[in-house]
Amino acid sequence: MREDLRTVERVRETTGGRMVIMVDATQAQSSGNWQPGVQWDYKRAYDTAVQLERLGVYWLEEPLARYDFARVAELNRAVQIPLAGGENNRGLHEFREMCTPNVYDVLQPEPLVMEGLTGLRKVGLLEEAFGKRIVPHHGGGNIGTVATLYLVASWPHAPYWDVLHDPPVAPYENRFAIFTQPPKVGKDGLVKVPEGPGLGVEIDPGMILPG
Ligand SMILES: [Mg+2]
Structure with a gap:
């Protein structure tokens, strides 16, 4: 501990109060008793x-x-x-059970785990009705992440857009390289929602491996 x-503390010192810090204990990664790393009681x-x-x-x-x-x-x-939590929970019923009793304040549904964007939209409405915040998780990192951006932008109860960004090994730009004009996260942490048709992004055919 x-x-x-x-x-x-080191992150706080280094960023000098310029960044909001969230901490992930990753204690819900396993569906059963086995849990990688230190197990919290x-x-x-x-x-x-x-x-x-x-x-x-x-x-x-x-x-x-x-x-x-x-x-x-x-x-x-x-x-x-x-x-916060819920990135590994499935189905609308699990999120309903997490609202009563008051399990999490911030829900993080992951469309890759729970019935895609259709399921994610339902959870978004549920959490709004229960007065909770929602910050969708997206482990895919490319097209689906852009789709979650639209939902986050449309939800008054979604304070953040979650993007996997682990420089220098795995900066978010790597997975966005599939797009001809990828959305860019500014130095202030803000991103402009793409305004083109559909999701507003186009895939570079040169980035698709021949089948
Ligand atoms: Mg997590």
Whole structure:
């Protein structure tokens, strides 16, 4: 835990308050008992959440197991920092169960996991009705990510657009290289929604491997 908190402190020091910081505990990656890396129990999740709150972190993501809805809701009642999660949850019914009781404050439905963009649109309406925030996850990184941009831009309860960006190994530009004129994220973290027909992006045929 000390090492985790030190990491967040170093990010804060380096960015000098210019960036909003979210922390992902990735405790809901496994659907069962097995979990890669360090496995958190309730106390570890609670103690970490309290410290992250002190550091001004925007959200704590996936603090406990994927289907441990009751305990996540218990943690949510006990701490002030918003809890986020749901990137591995499937179907509208799971998101409905996460709204009552109050499991997460910010839902992160992933269209690759839960019935595509049609499912994502339904969850968007559900979360708006429950007064929650939504920040869709998109692990695909290219066309689907642009599709989520349109939904995020149209949802008053979607404060962020989530893009996989891990420079220098995997900057988001790599997966967007499939487009002739890819959307660009500015230095301020803002992005302009493409205005062309359809999704507003065109695929460069030269980037498609012959079948
Ligand atoms: Mg995550």
